[in-house]
Amino acid sequence: MNRRLLVLSAGVAGIFAIGCAVQGQPFEKIPSPPGNAVIYVYRPYSYGSSALRPAVTCGEDTARIGPGGYHAFIVPAGDKVVCSIQTDTADEVEFQTERRSYYVREELGWGLLTATPHLNPVDTDVAQTEIQSCVLEPQIGSAK
Template sequence: MKVLRSILLALGLLAALAGCASLGPPFQPLASVPSGKAVVYFYRPSSFVGSAVSFTVNAGELPIISLSNGGYFPYIAAPGRISFWAKTEAESFVIIDVEPGLEYYLKGTVGMGILVGRPKLEQVPAAMGRLEILDCKLIPFR
């Protein structure tokens, strides 16, 4: 029983490390945002809970990025009401009335699920987002 537990723990750690290996450089705010647009930073602080689970963040019906543990991604958004959502066995969504020239921070986390972790998206105040995102690394666009 202890051997099986050790093997499962080792596999979990390898999966978590493999997810980290595909991330890019540490957080850098965008130098400029196109006129009339806003930036929405999606980020997911590193956490052991759900570390092997990634989930796709969508804007309406458009998939944007697979948000992995310890990663962030800047999304250039047009003004207007946008529904951002993610889904595994459960769905989480946030609606933002995007205004040009502003920056928004959407924090992603993973909670316990029955078969797979459940994504959670929440809009956080810019001051909090600017601090928490500092430990995240860029998720390359694919």
């Protein structure tokens, strides 16, 4: 009887874990539009903190990115652009943009009681490997 309960519990946990990952189109790099840069913010899948989707802002655009998701922010090239994540604590990265792609990994670390989000710029070679397992985060309405 205990074995049957264990198998059932594992199955239910698996169903809930699948439901927490972002569903969408697999990663596809887009070319930088003329006069613009692309900043990809991605969040590798992790079951911990899967319910949290803090708002990430790059330039004038805001998105909420779930575990296993990414969002491509189109920003003007030649400008200073700040990407930030706002919760109880703020974290940000700044770019002096050129017409190319940039990558930022969103990570959630744990404090005493809550998750603390961080944005970390990532080298293109590392990011290309990590972002391949992410899917385009569907945005519903404005996250601002």
